[in-house]
Amino acid sequence: MAPDDSVERALTQTRILDVFLDGTRAAGRLWVAFSGGVDSTVLLHALRTVPRAVAIHIDHGLDSSAPDWVRHCAAAAREFGVEFESRSVRVDSRGNHEQAARAARYAVFGELLAPGDLLALGHHADDQAETRVWQLLTGREPGGMPTERRLGAGWLVRPLMGVRREQILDYARRHGLRWIEDPANADLGFDRNAIRHGILRRLEERHPGALMRLSAPRRAAVECLRPLLVDEASDRGVEAWLLAAGLPTPSRTVAEIRRQSLAAEDRNPRVRVAPGTWAYRHGDAWHIVADGAESVPNPDTVVAGVDTAMPAGMLRWQPAKSGLAVGRSLSIRRRGGGERIRPVGRGCTKTVKALFQESHVPPWQRADWPLLYDGEQLMAVPGLALATAAVVANGCEPRWSPRRTTH
Numbered sequence: 590m591a592p593d594d595s596v597e598r599a600l601t602q603t604r605i606l607d608v609f610l611d612g613t614r615a616a617g618r619l620w621v622a623f624s625g626g627v628d629s630t631v632l633l634h635a636l637r638t639v640p641r642a643v644a645i646h647i648d649h650g651l652d653s654s655a656p657d658w659v660r661h662c663a664a665a666a667r668e669f670g671v672e673f674e675s676r677s678v679r680v681d682s683r684g685n686h687e688q689a690a691r692a693a694r695y696a697v698f699g700e701l702l703a704p705g706d707l708l709a710l711g712h713h714a715d716d717q718a719e720t721r722v723w724q725l726l727t728g729r730e731p732g733g734m735p736t737e738r739r740l741g742a743g744w745l746v747r748p749l750m751g752v753r754r755e756q757i758l759d760y761a762r763r764h765g766l767r768w769i770e771d772p773a774n775a776d777l778g779f780d781r782n783a784i785r786h787g788i789l790r791r792l793e794e795r796h797p798g799a800l801m802r803l804s805a806p807r808r809a810a811v812e813c814l815r816p817l818l819v820d821e822a823s824d825r826g827v828e829a830w831l832l833a834a835g836l837p838t839p840s841r842t843v844a845e846i847r848r849q850s851l852a853a854e855d856r857n858p859r860v861r862v863a864p865g866t867w868a869y870r871h872g873d874a875w876h877i878v879a880d881g882a883e884s885v886p887n888p889d890t891v892v893a894g895v896d897t898a899m900p901a902g903m904l905r906w907q908p909a910k911s912g913l914a915v916g917r918s919l920s921i922r923r924r925g926g927g928e929r930i931r932p933v934g935r936g937c938t939k940t941v942k943a944l945f946q947e948s949h950v951p952p953w954q955r956a957d958w959p960l961l962y963d964g965e966q967l968m969a970v971p972g973l974a975l976a977t978a979a980v981v982a983n984g985c986e987p988r989w990s991p992r993r994t995t996h
Contacts, residue, residue: 595756596635600748609639609707617705617743620645621671622698625662625769628711631757632749634766636709637669644669645701645708647694648677658769665767687781695740702743712747715754718803719784726784733804737879738865750804816874822850834877836862846875857952871951878953891961893917894985901957902991904971912975912984919961919968928960930967932974944973954991961987 600606609619621636623629623644633644644666648655659675666673678693698708712734721733737746749757761768792799817830827843842860846868849858859869862877869878891897894915897904911933913919928941945955950973961969968979971987 595752596631596749596760599750599752600635606707606709606746606748609641617641617703617707618643620698620701620706620708622647622694622708622710623662623666623673624711624771625658625665626711626771627761627766627768628713628716628749628754628757630665630766630768631760632709632711633666633671634669634764635760637671643672643674645698646673646675647697648675649680649690649693650677651680651690652771661769698745699741702741704742706741706743708740708743708745710745710747711749711757713749713752713754713757714801714804715785715789716804717750718789718800719781721803722784722788723781735863735865753801816876817868819850819870819873819875822847822875830875831862831868836866836877850875859953867953869951869953872949876951876953888921890918890920893919893987899959902989904959905988905990906985907988909984909986911980911982912986913961913969913979914981914984917963919963921959922962924956924958924960928967930970930974931977933977933980935977939974941967941970944970948973957991958989 600610619636619639619642621629621633621642621644623633623646625646633642636642644662646659646662648659652658663673663675676697678690678697680689680693702708717733724733734747734750736750737744739745760766789800792803817826824843824847827846828838831838831842842862845860849856849860849870852858852870857869857871859867859878862868865879867878869876888897888899891904893913894906896906899921924941926942929938930941930944931938932944941960945958950958959971960967961971963979966978967976969975969987971989975986
């Protein structure tokens with residue numbers, strides 16, 4: 590039987606991690622949260638060859654063995670050839686230790702992340718199922734943990750959310766990894782441990798496959814979601830639409846979407862519906878939109894005729910009777926506002942904004958649409974316009990394919 594490659598495959602399928610796995614385009618650091626447990630050990634090992642990867646360990650000081658864990662993590666990072674950093678935090682001994690420890694370490698993570706940085710965490714499918722059951726039992730909306738969201742000045746990503754714990758253990762054993770078993774994980778006095786070792790196990794025994802259904806990424810539900818027509822944006826209609834996407838439905842959010850449905854047709858209002866997720870109105874319908882990748886930089890230059898992957902999409906080239914010269918080096922910029930170009934076949938200059946409007950480009954795609962320059966001269970708006978002064982015979986035309994962030 591071939592070895593299970595679920596961990597490796599999950600990393601290559603994580604959109605926001607692409608720029609770091611490429612190894613040449615990432616300007617920031619890839620922080621890997623490293624507790625020393627099997628999940629974070631597997632994640633760090635799988636990402637050990639990524640340039641600028643750093644293992645970050647948080648010492649909560651809640652166990653007498655904490656200094657030993659720090660030494661273990663430092664040694665493991667050294668063995669993997671990864672830079673290591675450790676931070677100590679104080680956790681209030683009163684109240685819920687789990688929640689207090691989580692708040693303390695995320696505060697550290699938020700302070701660490703600079704623009705362009707990414708924090709990878711080892712949460713997996715079993716953790717997601719556990720979280721949703723816990724949310725349901727405690728009266729919360731069972732949206733689960735987001736696969737990716739903003740944190741501090743950078744981004745947080747959970748690339749193993751589609752991977753089962755048993756697959757992580759298989760990876761660890763195949764690679765001969767050593768990890769720490771935190772005795773607190775067996776304490777059934779903690780809600781999540783009781784769910785993990787009791788409720789989920791019994792659910793899976795009675796309903797095989799229940800865990801994977803519970804852990805299905807929220808985005809999977811959103812991808813099947815149709816846009817919400819403005820005419821259907823009643824309180825009940827908005828609530829049903831958000832729930833179908835696995836999103837929370839606070840009354841203020843529902844009321845704001847309903848209110849913005851009455852805005853003029855030329856407006857493009859947006860309403861925040863969850864961390865990193867928005868409802869955008871475009872035309873006569875609302876769409877769920879995930880944040881773009883603007884905190885992850887594009888490459889500085891491209892070569893005409895050479896397809897280039899970017900955080901927000903793919904720049905492709907196709908032969909053209911009149912186009913840009915193949916092999917020409919061009920710089921890439923994001924839209925800042927006020928850009929103008931004299932397109933081929935037109936007798937006057939056009940603003941990039943007007944080109945977007947004419948082509949009905951949704952507003953959430955415009956900020957990440959790459960503009961191609963030679964010096965200070967705008968040469969092309971891929972798929973929309975080529976500068977008259979830039980075209981040559983038997984050249985090539987750029988085409989822009991945005992990553993799917995809306996549903």
